[in-house]
Amino acid sequence: MDKSWIGLTSRASTEYVNGVNQFLDFAFARSAIDGLIWCPCVNCVNTYQMTRQDAFDLLICDGFLKGYVRWIFHGEVLEEYSSTIRCDEEERDLELGHDVNDLLNDIRGQRDMNVDSENTEFRDGVREQYQGHRIDSSKFYSLLKD
Template sequence: MDKSWMKLSNRFCKAYMDGVSLFIDVAKHHLNEDGKTRCPCRNCLNVEYKKIDDVIADLYKYGISQSYQRWMYHGEVVDLSENVSNMSTMHNDEVLEEGDGLLEMLHDVGGQIPVGSGSIDDQDEGVESDHVQPGVAATTFDELLQ
């Protein structure tokens, strides 16, 4: 399906208007129980549900979101099988290799993450810090880094 119309700046040219018609034909088949669909305009960004006439008005007023290349909220099927197969062939040692710098970058950004049981009783009392004291989440995150 040609979506080049989505990049046109003139929202009143024939190509853009034809593209809006194409989109509306698709969107009409994906209405919720209130007769509304997600509005993909640059203002609503598929968060707002609106009646078809309001979606049309928004698409002309604001334009369609450039990032909405796959109309997944309006029934376009996204084939994830290629990504899943690529991920399934990846081995754990390929994710974080020693010396790849990722751990060092994380420590540069967040500082050293203390390792502990995560229990508040196990933490040193009286230690002042601008950072949140390590708890269960910090301990779990640190364990993931190792």
């Protein structure tokens, strides 16, 4: 569908008015709920729902939102675009799968056995150092008392 009319400066031109009507035909056929669509005028910015006549009036008076060329709020689906996103998401999920499993294991309290043995060795080393310092501290304090 030709969307070049969106950038026209003269909203009173036949081309712009025809473009607005084609847009409204498209939008109401694909996305209207209870006779309303999201209004893509520069003031509403797809945040307010309007009847066809109200949307037409606003699009003529205020103008069509510049840059809104993928009418995602009005039923436009780009198969090529959506399949590319799907493939990228699947690849990312495969790459992140290992990290997600690690995260879930952390949440459940399950750890990799190698990590646990490393942690145990570390804790034992710290304990030995602490015991050694405690003995040295005891000797020091006994010297102070004397």
